Amino acid sequence: MVPPEQGIGRTGMTSPNTLLICEHCDTVYRRRPLGRGEVARCARCHAELERHHLLSVNAMLALILTALIVFVQANMWPIVTLGLSGQFSGTTLWGVIIAMWREHAQVVSVLVAATLFFFPLMKMLMLGWLLVFARGGRRAPGFVRLMVILHYLGPWTMSEVFVLGALVAIVKAHVYFDVIANPGIYAYAALTFLITIFAGVDLRQLWDDIPEAGA
Amino acid sequence: MSALPRAAELGLIACPVCGLVCRNVAGDRQLDGDGVGDAMACPRCGSLLRRRKSNSFMRTWALLIAAFLMYIPANVLPIMRTASLNDIDDNTIISGVVELWRAGSPYLAVIVFSASIVVPVLKFLALGILLTSSQRSSAWARLQRARLYRVVELVGYWSMLDVFVVALLTALVRFSVLSRVEPLPGVIFFGLTVVLTMLASMSFDPRLIWDGRNSDD
Numbered sequence: 015m016v017p018p019e020q021g022i023g024r025t026g027m028t029s030p031n032t033l034l035i036c037e038h039c040d041t042v043y044r045r046r047p048l049g050r051g052e053v054a055r056c057a058r059c060h061a062e063l064e065r066h067h068l069l070s071v072n073a074m075l076a077l078i079l080t081a082l083i084v085f086v087q088a089n090m091w092p093i094v095t096l097g098l099s100g101q102f103s104g105t106t107l108w109g110v111i112i113a114m115w116r117e118h119a120q121v122v123s124v125l126v127a128a129t130l131f132f133f134p135l136m137k138m139l140m141l142g143w144l145l146v147f148a149r150g151g152r153r154a155p156g157f158v159r160l161m162v163i164l165h166y167l168g169p170w171t172m173s174e175v176f177v178l179g180a181l182v183a184i185v186k187a188h189v190y191f192d193v194i195a196n197p198g199i200y201a202y203a204a205l206t207f208l209i210t211i212f213a214g215v216d217l218r219q220l221w222d223d224i225p226e227a228g229a
Numbered sequence: 230m231s232a233l234p235r236a237a238e239l240g241l242i243a244c245p246v247c248g249l250v251c252r253n254v255a256g257d258r259q260l261d262g263d264g265v266g267d268a269m270a271c272p273r274c275g276s277l278l279r280r281r282k283s284n285s286f287m288r289t290w291a292l293l294i295a296a297f298l299m300y301i302p303a304n305v306l307p308i309m310r311t312a313s314l315n316d317i318d319d320n321t322i323i324s325g326v327v328e329l330w331r332a333g334s335p336y337l338a339v340i341v342f343s344a345s346i347v348v349p350v351l352k353f354l355a356l357g358i359l360l361t362s363s364q365r366s367s368a369w370a371r372l373q374r375a376r377l378y379r380v381v382e383l384v385g386y387w388s389m390l391d392v393f394v395v396a397l398l399t400a401l402v403r404f405s406v407l408s409r410v411e412p413l414p415g416v417i418f419f420g421l422t423v424v425l426t427m428l429a430s431m432s433f434d435p436r437l438i439w440d441g442r443n444s445d446d
Contacts, residue, residue, distance in 0.1 A: 033250040035243035038375060039439040040236045042250075058233050059375040059439065093397070098404050105400035113400035119412040125420050126396050129389070162274050165246045169382075169427065172389055178344075179393030182329070182337055186394070187401060189332045190408065218248050221273060 036063055067219055074215065075145040081208045082138045088173075088201035089131065094184060097192035104196060107131060129172040137167050144220060153224050164217055174206045235439070242278050244271035251278060282434040286364055289433040293356050296425035299418045300349060306415035309395045313408045321415060322346065322391060344390040345419075352426045355381045356433060366441025378435045385430055388423040392416055 034043045034054075038061035048054060048066040056063055069077070088107070095104035105113070107130060114123035140160045147154035154160070180202065184193050236242055242253040249271055269278045282288075307319035320328065322345050330338035355377050362369060395416045402410040 033241070035236050035241065035248075035250055037243065037245075037248070038379070038435045040243070040436045041233045042236055042239055042241060059372065059435075061375065061379060061435075094401060096401050098407060101404050101407070103401055103403055105397070110396045110400040113403075114396050114412060117399055117412050119396075119399075119417055121417045122392055122396055122412060122420050125389075125392065125424070130393075158274055162246055162276060169386060169431070172386055172393075175387055175389050176393050178340070178387075179390050180397060182341055182390065182394045183397040183401070185334050185337050186325075186329060187398065191402070221247050221249070226273075 034063055036061060065214065065216065067215070069215060071145055071148045071223070074212075075142065075149065077208060077212060078138055078142045078145060081205060081212070082142065084201050084205045084208065085134065085138060088198055088205050091198035091201060092196040093180060093198035093202065094187075095194040095196055096187055097194065098190070102194075104194075106198060129170055130176050133167055134171045134173055137164065137171055140164055141217070148220060148224050151224060153226065157224075161217070161220065171209075173202065174209055177202045177206045237280065242269075242280060244274060244276055244278060245282070246276040247271060247274040249273045253278075253280075281436060281440075282432060285432060285434040285437060286360060289356060289360055289429050292425050292429035292432060293353065293360070296349075296422050296429055297353055299422040299425060300353075303415055303419035303422050306418065307413045308391065308415035308419060309398065310411045310413050311402070311408070312411065314406060319413065322419065325391070325394075341390060341394075344387045348384050348388045349422060349426060352381055352385060352430065356426075356429055359433060359438065363437040363440070368441065371438055374438050375435060378430075378433065378438070381430050385427050386423070388426070389420070392420045392423065 032045055034045045035041070036043070036056040036059060039056060039059040041056055041058045043054075043056075043063065045064075046054075048064065051066055051068070053065040054063040055061065090106065092104040092106050092109075095102055097103075107126075111123050111127045111131070114120070114126060140163065144154050144157065144160060147157075177199075180199055184195070187193055236250075237253075240253045242251050243249070244251060251269075251271060254269065270276065271278055304322055307321050309320045309325065311318045311320070326338050326342045326345070329341060359374055359378055362374060395410075395412050398410045399412050402408055
């Protein structure tokens with residue numbers, strides 16, 4: 015494998031901006047600028063090729079920072095508290111992770127910790143780092159490596175699924191217990207909202223937006 | 230060459246990670262994804278360039294079969310135990326849905342049923358169909374098959390719902406002897422099923438749907 019630095023010896027690079035290949039069927043297209051809100055679709059398999067970037071780098075950075083703050087709150091504050099004849103029992107996300115570990119479901123504990131804590135946190139920190147430098151039109155130190163890691167992290171963050179799970183757990187528990195919703199659940203709801211806004215962003219745009227020349 | 234040229238016909242190759250369009254200087258033979266002699270790296274991100282995901286059929290089949298083997302105990306074994314003063318109640322995925330329907334909310338029961346039963350079964354069927362039809366280079370319903378793959382990718386991870394429900398209830402319901410919830414082995418198998426089906430759908434290469442002798446354009 016050729017490291018990227020050496021690879022720039024033009025092993026096979028065409029002009030990166032003129033052509034586009036559909037990931038889902040390998041059809042080649044000539045790129046054209048997209049209008050506001052426009053989405054380019056593949057004529058063969060109808061998959062999305064590219065969409066107009068509505069969010070500027072500044073807007074993305076603002077969203078990431080907001081998400082980071084909300085994420086910290088969602089993890090610090092208890093999510094739900096149950097009451098049963100005068101006794102109360104609440105939990106945070108880390109309470110969930112620890113409880114599953116102690117109850118001999120370590121596999122689940124690791125899954126929860128990865129998909130709800132470590133991966134989302136890594137994603138936000140890495141993106142924030144890249145975007146801070148992108149504001150100045152520069153590639154952050156470690157740009158290439160971080161972009162590759164972000165690509166692989168893609169489908170492994172599940173905060174939005176957890177919100178629905180919390181809702182189901184509340185309804186199930188409601189039959190036997192008094193349920194008190196804590197601030198953590200609202201923070202999670204807000205986080206889901208932010209994730210949904212961000213879902214339409216194709217991070218690959220950063221490759222083209224910040225050319226290598228600066229680095 | 231057709232009106233919609235494909236990368237191979239033009240001697241091009243797309244980077245699977247950053248999307249850069251590269252000239253396939255290594256030629257097709259070395260980049261067929263069999264893992265032998267694949268030596269061309271993306272000049273932009275350094276990822277290995279391959280014409281197709283490596284060993285897509287074999288890997289996807291293997292992961293899918295492994296996922297299915299996990300899915301059987303995930304459904305047969307109970308996933309959660311509710312213990313109170315005078316009784317112990319073990320729930321499987323299905324009995325959890327039924328209970329939610331009866332006691333809580335039918336709407337949520339439908340959502341849980343979809344995430345825990347419909348989505349995994351859909352994934353097994355869809356990937357099975359995609360694999361067999363693509364292996365035979367079938368030209369049948371290519372567009373619909375391409376769509377089916379995208380749906381599978383989109384909804385796959387929602388299956389984790391039940392795992393999170395059990396985890397949250399375990400952490401919440403701990404009133405010493407009065408009432409406790411414990412996870413049971415079923416939930417571990419179910420978590421593994423979800424991870425394995427996600428890996429399976431990632432290792433399938435949707436471009437294989439469009440490869441083959443009878444191109445439809």
